[in-house]
Amino acid sequence: MTHHRILPRLIVPDPDRASAYYRDALGAEEVFRALGDDGRPTVVEHRLGGSSFRVSPAVPAWGWLSPDDLGGSAVLMEIEVDDPDGTGARMTADGAEVAVPIENRPYGKRSGRIRDPFGHLWIITGEPR
Template sequence: MTSEPRLSPRLIVPDPDRASAFYQAALGAEQVFSAPRGDDGRPSVIGLRAGGASFRVSPAVPSWGWRSPDDLGGPAVLLEIEVDDPDAAGERMVAHGAEVVVPIEDRPYGKRSGRVRDPFGHLWIITGEPR
């Protein structure tokens, strides 16, 4: 049996429930599943879908090598999301606790983009068509 590979990034965060709520409010993501809660009361994984993209959030578990950006001193990956209205998406993220790192504006390479850091330390490039 052959199938196309699917990549589902898993973001390591201190609090998966809070992260899921943020991504739902800020990106319009839909929570599609949540694993049973462990002894610490946190789910081991929450699955989310935003448009055609799927991603997951899991708690930091240093003994497994799962470390959040705060544990690492910054993120190891940039997440890029392409949307119809980058300004509105950036404003929603900031309204829910993200901070602007690079303002969203028209870029010389033909895109309108900028960068925000979400409340969990992950960096997002928000991009779309120029104005």
């Protein structure tokens, strides 16, 4: 069997700031960092539980555009956590905004949507309380 792995890459204006945000707000662990000739990160990989995602700077010449460049995010990142309310509170305390409040949903989950400070939308979901 061939090994495959999908690594979402969030394009952000400042990978250092985004990496610090995701570490603090989500508890993500930084596991890889590549630097460009200017010493700034070109990619930072994070592990969150059994999943990984990356952040990279916006580079319009390559077609790498941030949500601000596009007028919004075309992708939803979904994270399943033990404490959706606590995760949402940490995210908003660190500069995110609530797009859809976290509450019990009729489909049996407690979830909501948070827009992080870089314009990316996150569905925060977990067990209802």
